[in-house]
Amino acid sequence: MxxxxxxxxxxxxxxxxxxxxxxxxxxxxxxxxxxxxxxxxxxxxxxxxxxxxxxxxxxxxxxxxWPQTAPPAEEQEQELNQLEELQEEQQEEDQxxxxxxxxxxxxxxxxxxxxxxxxxxxxxxxxxxxxxxxxxxxxxxxxxxxxxxxxxxxxxxxxxxxxxxxxxxxxxMGKCLTEPHRKPKKEQPPWRARLERKVLKIRKNIGLLHTYLNTEVVSNKVHKAVRRIASEVRINLKASDSRMKLETLNDHLKQKIKALGNRIKRYTESKMRYENNQLYYKNQKQFFRNLENNNNSDKEPPKTEDMYTYWQAIWGNNKQHDDTARWIRESEAESSSRDTRAHAPRVPP
Known part of the structure; x- marks a missing residue:
């Protein structure tokens, strides 16, 4: 103890x-x-x-x-008083x-x-x-x-x-205390994890091909890895056109990784739209609260002088309205013809 x-x-x-x-x-x-x-x-x-x-x-x-180093008389009296109080409490408990x-x-x-x-x-x-x-x-x-x-x-x-x-x-009362409620961690969806693993694998292959194509002396580890990649796409490294085929494969992998990135972005946006739609129907208050939080930016508000200069350039210049514009005359003529038709006497059939 x-x-x-x-x-x-x-x-x-x-x-x-x-x-x-x-x-x-x-x-x-x-x-x-x-x-x-x-x-x-x-x-x-x-x-x-x-x-x-x-x-x-x-x-x-x-x-x-605590260290017991020859306490003064006052501290001894305090300890004795504390012990007496504890003994009194013990006696009260017994009663x-x-x-x-x-x-x-x-x-x-x-x-x-x-x-x-x-x-x-x-x-x-x-x-x-x-x-x-x-x-x-x-x-x-x-x-x-x-x-x-x-x-x-x-x-x-x-x-x-x-x-x-x-x-x-x-x-x-015979009730058991329960574990505190903890927010579950947001797990990554399987499709995203699968695509990200594929992206990592392709990036690794691109790095190996880049090292193999741009290095004069290639290590055995890199050469073995490139030989494995070439065997997967049926490229013979001993052939005369193997280097050109590897460069084509490298460009193809770069385009493939770009397509996977766009697919992840498209899936993420679709998933976000679905969650926002569900949240809007279930809890509109939380939906608009999240919308306001997303729109908040860390940019500093504009200064008073800049705002004054901006609106002064718009409202500070006097402009004269053109009463002789053609569209005004056309609107007046159309309005008068409509009023004439509305007030014309109706001829019985």
Whole structure:
């Protein structure tokens, strides 16, 4: 347990994980009896979950991880006071009814398990239906939190207490904490992976052919690879026109890789159109939000002087409207003829 408390303390001061620090701390303390990570973590979990040590013993072990170098009288008095407070709490726990005592033990164990953990990495609290039994459990946990909240100095400590209380209620109600919801990684579609593998293979062949055609002394590795490529397209390297055929093959591969690139681009655009259409019918708000995010650019907005100059060139010059334009006369004539036909008397049949 001493190695456990040392690892928990070092975890807050470094970016390393608790399991790594626990293993290194144990191996430094007991070099003659080195253990692997899973065994150490399982033993710590067993001691905490089965309450093999009381809260007073755990507090004494946690206090013992700090250097003991002849503390002054004031510090000795503080330690004695802390021990007396722990003993009083232990006596109060002994006076409580069995249900409250069990609840406090579970709360203390969960505090050691979940305090200081990143909220995103914690187990998810399940949703439960309200009942009279659950309300009683919540009130008991509220009383326990109220006795511990005076020692909370930061908002993170308060959040840890609230989460620990919720986990305690779930455990008492027989509900299991679930793994946190993580967004699934977007996997590449099979068609894209297949085309990209083909593009990589063709690029490799183009590089080998370029090296073979533009190098006077070719290595055995390149010569062997070019011989394999030539055998696939039935080119005889010993023939007199083999070099010309290899150059033609190189150009053909370049055109082929360009066609594959266009195909990937076409498929990607088609897939994006399909996803946008589906999103528009299912969630229009998210569709327009994505559209606005895609249109946002990192360019700086134009300056006030540039905007003034631009619009001054358009609206600053006075222009005279041409009232004698031909299209105006044609529109007036057409409008007058339409009005004449509309007001003409109708002849009965």
């Amino acid at each position: 001493r190695a456990h408390f040392i690892a928990k303390t070092l975890e807050q001061l470094s970016e390393r994980t608790y399991r790594q620090l626990l293993t290194e701390t144990w191996n430094d303390i007991k070099p003659e009896k080195q253990l692997y990570t899973n065994l150490l973590a399982n033993r710590v979990r067993y001691l905490l979950e089965n309450e093999k040590l009381s809260s007073v013993e755990l507090a004494a072990i946690e206090q013992s991880i 409580d009814d069995p249900q409250t005592r069990k609840m406090k033990q579970i709360f203390g164990r969960n505090t050691l398990l979940y305090s200081g953990i990143n909220p995103e990495a914690r187990l998810k609290i399940p949703r439960m239906k309200g009942s009279r039994i659950m309300l009683e459990k919540v009130r008991m946990v509220d009383a326990i939190i109220e006795s511990h909240i005076t020692s909370a100095t930061t908002l993170r400590d308060i959040v840890d207490l609230v989460y620990t209380g919720a986990a305690t209620v779930c455990e008492e």
